[in-house]
Amino acid sequence: MGVSSSITLKVILVLAVLVVAVQPPPCGAATDRLSTILRSAVDKDGEDENSGGTKWAVLVAGSNEYWNYRHQSDVCHAYQLLKKGGLKDENIIVFMYDDIANNEENPRKGVIINSPNGSDVYAGVPKDYTGEEVNTDNFFAVLLGNKSAVVGGSGKVLNTKNKDVIFIYYADHGAPGYVAMPSGSDLYADQLIAVLKKKHEAGTYKKMVIYIEACESGSMFEGLLPDDWNIYAMTAANTEESSWGWYCPGEEPAPPPEYTTCLGDLFSIAWMEDSDCHNRKKERIEEQFERVKYRTFNNGTEMGSHVKEYGNMDIRKDKLSKYQGYVAADSKHCWVPPTNNVNVATMPMPGGVHQRDAELLYLWEKYKRLGDKSEMKEKVLKEIGEKMQLRAHIDGSVAAIGDYLFGTQKAHSILKSVRKTGPLVDDWECLRSMVKIFEEHCGALGEYGRKHMRAFANICNNAISLAAMGKASMAACDGHSAQ
Template identity: 30%
Template sequence: MQTEIEVLLSLVTRLPDRRSQGRAIRSWEVVPDTTLNMKLPILLLLCFVSSVAAGKNWAMLFTGAHDWENYSTHSNLCHAYHVLHKAGIPDERIVVVMYNDIADNPLNPFPGKLFNNYNNTDVYRGTPMDYTGKEVTADLVLAVLKGDKATVKNLIGREGKVVDSGPKDNVFVAVSDHGAPGVLLMPDRLMHAKELNAALRYMHSNKKFANLIFYLESCESGSMFKNLPKNVYALTAAGKDTDAYMNYCFDPKIKGICIGGQFSTAWIENSGRVDLNTFTFRQQATAIEKHVNRSHPLIFGDHSLLDRPLIDFFGSRSRAKRILTFTDLPHTPQGSNAHTAPFHSMELTLLKRQIEKNPSDIELRLKLSQLQKLRSVVDRFYALAVRHVYMFGSSTNIHKILTVNNEPIGNWDCYEAAVNAVSASCNGLVQHRKVQGYFLSRLSVLVNICNRETGPDVVGGVRVASKATALCR
């Protein structure tokens, strides 16, 4: 017996074929000239077949960064939400995960608002906050991505929105966060590249998407993807051992921080300026690469998706011509060095620039001194860990381990064990709002030790250093 779909398709195939000009089939073009009673049922059948075959678009936006210094990570994703929403993805298919402690932060001169560029247009209003505060954990993010409703409920004690996609759906994921070799920052711990890749492979094997595109902004983000499954394409803001950069760092109304991410604002603003129906991900990757002038974006996975138009993942063709009624995008020299700062050392970079302009400002110099003292605590932590492992090592070898920052991860098992030890015994310093970026930038020390030693030795060094560091607790 024919299925319902087969019956419908058999009716459609009897209609005149007018596809020779390469245009999409329109119902009013294929309906034969017959009675009204015949036209209406066929129109309905065609609509039904189209809706069954098309699939849906889903999006997930997440960050594990929080505290005032990470303003840009929240404003990036809020702005991204508005672009996707206006392009046609309904709210029930956009999941937003962020700590949500920036808009109403006491340091915010514009309470309840977030800006993502110099136009100072609020991107916070209207953005759904599906998971916030202590709900935001590494396990929660992975469960939401995999569409695991049971785990989400078990983790937070309530039902929550997930990427509930199916085999015909397209999924878009965008992240703006702190990172380090093979890890992303979450409030409870560091998420491993292994976990993220496993989640993507789970989605693929369980037919959770037709295609998936992943945009990742973090330092060392090029170290996060390996052996991606078919029909998955990822674009990272930085290489395996390079910083990502924040931008819009010179807003006179919001001093001392950057309000955008160079990679995030590149793709978001580009999406607002182009026709999503025709502009491809290959063209966007080229535009991003030109714009992101301080780091090294990398492409991973299925390159065939590069030739898909943005609208295939960003929304609905009927709403894609002009989505940027939300804000009039600026044309500013945001790519120039004066408007950017590394994710890992944003506050230090901006302080030094301020002091160059105001060398006699005692308050600025005091802030710089306090920040440098905190960074020295980080340096001492890693020095203690290395000294524990190499009690009788040569000073030359120890210096190399402490300073080289571009060795690829050779011993993943050791490194993952060491990172877990950091999350367990020194999460207080990992999450410290003033130096967390610097702390993460120096995880390369653990990469270097693990490339030479075994896991237990490195874990022991981390624990000894943690006990001697008050900020770890």
């Protein structure tokens, strides 16, 4: 055999080994093996990402009920993204009520999708905390690694060491200084910051990245998160605007016709589809921020929000793979921003839905699809009417309280006042007390009514006493609280 033949044989043997290595195995674990091979090859780029530390993640869907489908869908997609990136189930902690996949209204039983043509993102998700276990106390216990404080669930907590990195993703409804949970007490910004401070002081992590999908989510960190805790936060909206549901019925792109609810949220879709589509070993957090900010702003249309960032800006230079792991990118489904020669002012833009209007959209879609079922249609129409009446009651009650406390000339400007810097309120206990007093006299705020949290904060900031608030609430609601 000549030299050239010998070289050719060696090349063939090498190619054969490579073919066997990347040959798609029958199913399941084989796909993970292929991802591991690809990750190993890419990881040898001279960068010791975590210096021997472990990647951890906490994923939280803070809502329940079918009309909130999008939040659990977002969290399930995030799990699949991280799992494919190499994070282990033992290091991914999932909070989700788990009432969507097998809900009687779900057209695809046992399946959750996060985009119109998307695959199932529910399969394999480790549902560590479900139902009533999805609450603020368990969430804080998990963050602090306090296993003895957890009630129910898998018992998994952030058992992190000082070299570990943490990725936290939360999706749900929010309000100024507040994000929701389906069970237990509410989660206020000052409480979250206090827990993060404890985590920082314990020295049990190296770096932490937090993404929050919620209305007014910037208010969870504005004027509150220091830049020396090695924590970076990205939020779906600034301190005074709604975030947006996406892939919603009647909008474009629309979900499959059998769906009556939004499949995802705009900010969440933006960051996850970006992570799915790009090489996380090359893309840095600052690049993801710019792409996500552009897409979520939706070219400046009214259907979009301003993505914000807080905390340690040095973390922006880190590669996504440091927190989200690495897997070969799927560029086929990448969102592509308009080119410079496109007149975005005249270009038709995709549509979304205000988070707080998503329930009304769901009910309207449900009504339209009932056909000749007049009794059921009447029931849904009545529910829509009751929701609108409740909104009017809450809006009117808050306005009347403002008039009582500040006079009609000043009330509106005081209640709507927005601080450009600094936290929402000076006294967080005062804010919680004001909300409690209002709800005692005027009824529960609910997801819609919590948009008035800024008004209650401004009542506190103007040194109104709890007694005065009580009198104003009684006068405004006249003892008739909405149920």
